[in-house]
Amino acid sequence: MRPPPAMLPPGAEVLGYTVERQLGQGGFGTVYLARNAGQPFALKLLHLTHVGERVEREVSILLKLHHPNVVRLQGHGLWPPGAPRFAAIVMEYVDGRRLDVWADEENPTARQVARVVLDMARALAASHAVGVLHRDVKEVNVMVRASDGVAKLVDFGIGDYEGARGLTVDILPPGTPEYRAPEAWRFFRQHVHVPGARYDAGPPDDLWALGLVLYALLTARKAFDGADDPGFIEDVMTRDPAPPHEENARVPRALGDVCMCLLRKTPETRTVSALAAVTELERVLAGADAAWDVPLCDAYGEDTATTEGGRDSEEKWLRAPLHRPRRGKRAPLPEASGAQVKSEPESHRSSTAWGIAVALLLMLVATPWLRHSRAPQVAPARQEVAASGKSPQAGRAAAPTGPEATAAAVALPATLQEDPATVTTPPKDPQPLQLPPKPAKKGLGVMARAVSTAAACTAIACPGPRVRPPPPPEPCPLGAVTAMEKRGITVGDMQPARFAKGDARVISIGEGPVEIHLMGGWRGLPGNSVLSGRSIVRDRVYARFTWATTPQGDSFPVCFEVHAGEGPRGMAREAGDEPPSRARIWTIAYVRAVAEFE
Structure with a gap:
């Protein structure tokens, strides 16, 4: 089972670096923007128990590379001191955009694309010259610097170099399946049943x-896009994609030819080296004319901001024949009118009204007595089952995993191995989950004391309590909302959960890392899935969960906030003496999917 990545709040200190915000998150680690002496750095934290040797490999690779188009290593160490759980790699911070985001927002010209890919080719030439392979070249591993448009190759986390000891036993080395070369898939097909075979x-x-x-930069399309995984692999091995200049008339023929040489089916016929690719790109750029300065795609306009089902119809437009795809800034979508807003079901409206009434009562009498008296309706779940012990490559080559698996492999930062394919099967409709109420006697006592206190303070004008403000807003982890939507969880959904197993009771909780267990299945999250995050103790106890792990071991970023029933966010503090950094709370709560932490 994968551990949750390091989840650090802004202001946390790691080896002298002050965390500012999260930049990316994968299955084994997290990258933060951090500062030291006022200078920005990229701080990468990786779990030692799972990637110890891989960390040494990445550091060794970065120590070998000194090139303006490769991200620079600034330092490394273990954290926390004394009992380290994470390896910390400090790298140059590239202030810019990922290559795919840059292309989508910039709508670049052929000249701009050629220069960016030339930077990538130079980075690979420098790497290959010292025996280093990246093994995960793709758009999300390239940053385009905002100040000058220079591209830098990042994330050598699954890279390799000559003479290094093998760290995996799979038939294919770690990497992203959609970017594997034809010879890798041919080797897999021919040796899948050969013990010890390794590409x-x-x-x-x-x-x-x-x-x-x-x-993809030239055409805004993938070169290969099979209907299923076996079809995709067959296309990679046997089919030549249409030349870029035929897919998009604005692509210069010379640049399209450079691309097609890189996509030849065998290593012997492919561009001979990264240095040769550098030479070819420099040659065609030297002969570029004014046609190279026209944006490769049509721009979005007011007439293109159409909606279908509440979503931009970009995908439909991209697949439309005889039209170039569109890039650049989108025109804002018109706000839905009252007639277009889908009305809520009657049961939900009534539960919302009940929640408002309870919240008002809570504010009036300052008691948590009623917050667990009613459970929300639980939507039918989709049980998620992890792949068997077979090689993840076998799952990719033998059976389709669907478009969701493909999207996940491209959208999230690289992990040490491909995420195993998942299979979703709809179980029987679950019964509505009933939460155990708090003991009535205790609740009535709290209410009586609260009413008595309110009456006494009204008579003698008690001074108001010192209010500790709730925590400041914070963005969700990168990819969290997308990961939840893929599993059928939309923003606003709520589900009961418990902080501690066993009977419902009052527990003591401190500020820091915290876990909560789902009660019952929830669409793409099975029952007993664990949400990991951190708690923040104020006048209420807040908890923000950013990582989910299913009982089968599948894990992914999420964005959930704890709620006390259908009332306000956070949990009320129960009566009892605790230091300021701790609080007593009821173990049963609700988690709500959010788009950002308020």
Whole structure:
């Protein structure tokens, strides 16, 4: 089972670096923007127990590389001191955009694309010259610097170098399946049943991936997009994509030819080296004319901001024949009118009204007595089942995993191995979950004391209590909302959960890392899934959960906030003596999916 990544709040100190915000998150680690002496750095934290040797490999690779188009290593160490659980890698911070985001927002010209890919080719040439392979060349691992448009290759976390000891036993090395070269898939097909068979990636694998990136930049389409995984792999091995200049008339023929040379099916016929790719790109750029300065795609306009089902119809437009795709800034979508807003079901409206009434009563008498008296309706769940013990490559090659698996492999930062394919099967409709109420006697006593206190203070004008403000707003982890939507969880959904197993009771909780267990299945999250995050103790107890782990071991980023029933966010503090940094709370709560932490 994968551990949750390090979840640090802004202001946390790690080896002298002050965390500012999260930049990215994968299955084994998290990258933060951190500062030291006022200078920005990228701070990468990785779990030692799972990636100890891989950390040494990444540091060794970065120590070998000194090139303006490769992210620089600034330092490394173990954290926390004394009992380290994480390896910390400090790297140069590239203030800019990921390559895919840059292309989508910038709508670049052929000249701009050629220069960015030239930077990538130079980075690969420098890497290959010292025996280093990246093995995960793709758009999300390239940053385009905002100040000058220079591209930098980042994340050598699954890279390799000559003479390094093998760290995996799978038939194919770690990497993103959509970017694997044809020879890798051919080797897999031929040796899948051969014990001990292992494919050794080489520079041609990085060059193939570079060709796929260039193709997508030129056409805003993938070179290969099979209907299912076996079809996709067959296309990679046997089908040549349409030349970029045929897919998009604005692509210069010379640049399209460079791309097609990188996408030849065998290493022997492919562009011979990254240095040769550098030479070819420099050559075609030297002969570029004014046609290279026209944006490759049509721009979005007011007439293109159409909606279908509440979503931009970009995907439909991209697939429309005889039209170039669109890029650039979108026109804002018109706000839905009252007639277009889908009305809530009657049961939900009544439960909302009940929640408002309870919240008002809570504010009037300052008691938590009623907050667990009613459970929300639990939607039918989709049980998620982890893949079997087979190689994840076998799952990719033998059976389709659907578009969701493909999207996840591209959208999230690289992990040490591909995420195992998941299969979703709809179980029987669950019965509505009834939460155990608090003991009535205790609740009535609290209410009586609260009413008595309110009456006494009204008579003698008691001074108001010192209010500790709730925590400041905070963005969700990158990819969290998308990961939840893929599992059928939408913003606003709520589900009961418990902080501690066993009978419902009052427990003491401190500020810091915290876990909560789901009660019952919840669409794409099975029952007993664990949400990991951190608690914040104020006048109420707040908890923000940013990582989910299913009982089968599947894990992904999420964005949940704890609620006391249908009342306000956070949990009320129960009576009892506790230091300021701790509080007593009821173990049963609700978690609510959010788009950001308020």
